[in-house]
Amino acid sequence: MPRLILLHGWGVDARIWAPLAAHWPDAEAPACPDWPGYGTRAALGAPGDLDALADAMAAALPADAVWVGWSLGGLLAAALSLRLPAPQGLVMLGMGPRFCHPAAVNEAALGDFQRAFSRAPEASWRHFLRWQSGGEPSPRDTYRQLTRLLGDTPPATLPTLSAGLAQLSQLDAQHLVPAPPCPVAWLYGTRDPLLAPSGLPSGAEALPDSGHCAMLSQPVALARALQRLAGDFSHASTMERR
Template sequence: MPRLILLHGWGVDARIWRPLAPHWRADCQIASPDWPGYGACPALSAPQDLDALADSMAEALPTDAVWVGWSLGGLLAAALSQRLSTPRGLIMLGMGPRFCHPAAVSNATLNDFQLTFDRAPEASWRHFLRWQAGGEPSPRAIYRQLTRLLGDTPPAALPTLGAGLAQLGELGAQHLVESPPCPVAWLYGARDPLLAPAGLPPGAEALPDSGHCPMLSQPVALACALQRLADGFSHASTMERQ
């Protein structure tokens, strides 16, 4: 019985996963907690403190589950895999070992976005939503779907969002490639404008006809892929115990 913990990325909250709800098998257990500072989850006093983040998220990230980290959520999940008991498996969705890559979002581009966010946070947030919708087959439809899900204002306070932007530039998940603490899979939209396939580990799996938001553009394909990967982790764990 797969158990999946879905972890959202920057500038959105757990509502991003709602389009997947009709497509889970009956035997799947699904949870989608908000990161601290998003939704109704209280913000951390120091949102950049990963040890405090681990303490806050410990109950929401059980070891008998597969963690699915999307975008910044993948980098945060990778960091917490070094601070909490390791999960049954980790699926990195729409994220490589690092966020910045010269063939996608360069360090200079992210730095420019951070400066713009400091000056005009709400306008920058809306721009980011359009940016990540840009690789989808129907970008305008995906942007409208994002705004219907999230509303007109950012789902987190500015200190939390500012810390998240810094983490996009600072955090890495190379340890998941070199010495993974658990089984790891890499899954991405084939048209993702924020991701460089050349920067992904060997064996990364592409979802056709989707960009950075496959939960909106390809919910059936994404739900099937996540369940299949989780089944594989569970099977491998069973074989190891035998």
């Protein structure tokens, strides 16, 4: 089975995947790289430059793996699938072809958040953590998990976070629907406050009783779903070679 590469979203770093650690077979532990500007990784000179991002992430995103892009990480993975050798499969987790949707986070709401972030970045970041926790079965517990994992300050440089908000507004992964560069699966929480199921492609798979942060609220179900999808991609690849 191909290795999983787990790619985090906006305002969090690779620590978001820690609750899944106990649920992988030892030989199949995924890689969890940070995006540039997050954690201890140096920021890009131009954080919104996708070509520079592809160069910086090339070693962490091999073609013989399955990339799992969560939230903004999904949009970035989709963009990099056109700039790097395409992976064996791509899982879009908690993300549709676009972030903004009238039935979830519309463009006006995202614009308001961008302006709030420019005025008060840390307070806005904490608000976002609460916002994305809101669809979980226990939002308070999920928010406490997030703050225990991440601490009290944003885990990325402010220019990186600002560029990420612009990417949430601008990036489009529609190319994954009619003519994807690799097999694609769409996976989402049934209670996700940031996503509209009506905006997802046909065949999207739901994770019951979870919101945007399924790795915190439903780690066992999410780990099993990702392992199954990686196995499906591997089987499909084997059949194509025959």
